[in-house]
Amino acid sequence: MFSDPERLSGRRQPQVEIRHAADLVVQLSTSLQRKPDVVDFGTVFTDHMLSVEWNANGGWQTPLIRPFGDLSLHPACSALHYAVELFEGLKVYRGDDKRLRLFRPLLNMERMSKSAKRACLPAFDQSELLGCIKRLIEIDQDWVPHLGSGCLYIRPTFIGTEPSLGVKKPNRALLYVIMCQAGSYFNTELSLWADPKYTRAWKGGTGDCKMGGNYGGTLFAQQEAGSYDCQQVLWLYGEDHQITEGGTMNIFLHWINEDGDEELATPPLDGIILPGVTRQSILDLARKWDEFKVSERYLTMGQLCSALKQQRLKEMFGSGTACRICRIGSIVYEEKVQNSQNSSSWDKSLSSNLLRINFALFQHGRSPSDWTYLV
Numbered sequence: 026m027f028s029d030p031e032r033l034s035g036r037r038q039p040q041v042e043i044r045h046a047a048d049l050v051v052q053l054s055t056s057l058q059r060k061p062d063v064v065d066f067g068t069v070f071t072d073h074m075l076s077v078e079w080n081a082n083g084g085w086q087t088p089l090i091r092p093f094g095d096l097s098l099h100p101a102c103s104a105l106h107y108a109v110e111l112f113e114g115l116k117v118y119r120g121d122d123k124r125l126r127l128f129r130p131l132l133n134m135e136r137m138s139k140s141a142k143r144a145c146l147p148a149f150d151q152s153e154l155l156g157c158i159k160r161l162i163e164i165d166q167d168w169v170p171h172l173g174s175g176c177l178y179i180r181p182t183f184i185g186t187e188p189s190l191g192v193k194k195p196n197r198a199l200l201y202v203i204m205c206q207a208g209s210y211f212n213t214e215l216s217l218w219a220d221p222k223y224t225r226a227w228k229g230g231t232g233d234c235k236m237g238g239n240y241g242g243t244l245f246a247q248q249e250a251g252s253y254d255c256q257q258v259l260w261l262y263g264e265d266h267q268i269t270e271g272g273t274m275n276i277f278l279h280w281i282n283e284d285g286d287e288e289l290a291t292p293p294l295d296g297i298i299l300p301g302v303t304r305q306s307i308l309d310l311a312r313k314w315d316e317f318k319v320s321e322r323y324l325t326m327g328q329l330c331s332a333l334k335q336q337r338l339k340e341m342f343g344s345g346t347a348c349r350i351c352r353i354g355s356i357v358y359e360e361k362v363q364n365s366q367n368s369s370s371w372d373k374s375l376s377s378n379l380l381r382i383n384f385a386l387f388q389h390g391r392s393p394s395d396w397t398y399l400v
């Protein structure tokens with residue numbers, strides 16, 4: 026399926042043919058599931074999955090679409106012991122014209138390639154993987170909801186399957202893709218708990234990659250957030266309590282900044298922020314509109330608290346594929362509740378405009394866009 030850039034550069038001799046999406050082998054399930062009406066996110070999966078094995082001697086093997094089922098892994102497998110693992114998350118939507126569309130999927134493929142490099146997993150051909158995912162969606166297309174705003178969530182996953190306990194670059198790996206139905210993730214305004222005692226990511230770490238280890242390590246803090254009646258953690262960084270991310274979302278402030286200018290601001294991609302596809306799209310759109318200042322800049326809790334006191338905050342929201350765009354209603358910080366929502370009503374807010382007018386149009390195909398990729 027995937028070409029391996031190291032082979033192409035001649036550094037290693039090819040031992041097998043380079044595989045393509047066209048080589049894909051399909052084994053259809055003989056017992057299709059009944060599709061449930063409403064399910065919790067990530068609990069019910071579609072009938073098929075894609076898997077492709079890789080090993081250092083043979084390179085990428087033939088990609089296979091097969092009935093959804095368990096994996097068989099060696100108990101010493103490096104993904105299980107050392108979190109040599111990464112994943113992606115993207116959605117496929119059914120448009121008003123019944124056609125299925127992905128939203129900027131090449132950005133997910135690119136981010137996945139970067140995560141793979143950082144995890145010492147092998148390189149793959151991004152467009153070949155996208156071709157295989159497209160075929161998987163076609164096969165399970167009836168799972169994409171026909172009504173409402175529901176969609177299908179696609180989870181590409183890449184794991185080291187080295188069957189030994191040595192901490193080393195894996196000689197074996199498995200890339201697989203599973204899919205599940207997804208409705209709207211968070212419907213209401215979110216409450217966040219901000220405490221600098223926990224850190225999600227740090228300079229020189231892997232916070233800008235979508236590696237499983239970044240997420241398992243956050244559960245403890247997430248649980249503590251719950252004890253303050255908050256739904257998510259607002260991750261802070263450094264002595265000055267820089268705002269970084271909220272739960273698994275990028276964070277935006279729409280405010281009148283310290284200089285009196287209307288501004289949409291989000292923290293810069295300095296290694297501790299995940300480069301979200303939704304984040305990038307919001308920045309691209311807002312820059313195109315050219316109605317207010319758009320900045321990637323450091324933002325601290327001190328600046329946010331001053332803005333709240335002086336009623337300069339129009340809106341604070343998080344962005345991500347799962348939640349799309351979600352307003353932040355309150356933050357517990359230094360044992361006090363800060364109401365982070367004030368001047369704009371939801372109807373007239375930037376977040377509702379982004380969500381309603383733009384993403385719905387692009388994703389549901391109500392206006393032509395080069396951000397959508399037809400399946």
Ligand SMILES: Cc1ncc(COP(=O)(O)O)c(C=O)c1O
Pocket residue numbers: 114270272273274275299300301302303304344345346347
């Ligand atoms: C830590 C983190 N930040 C931000 C995001 C949002 O990224 P995207 O917009 O690509 O879904 C995600 C979700 O993938 C995430 O896990």
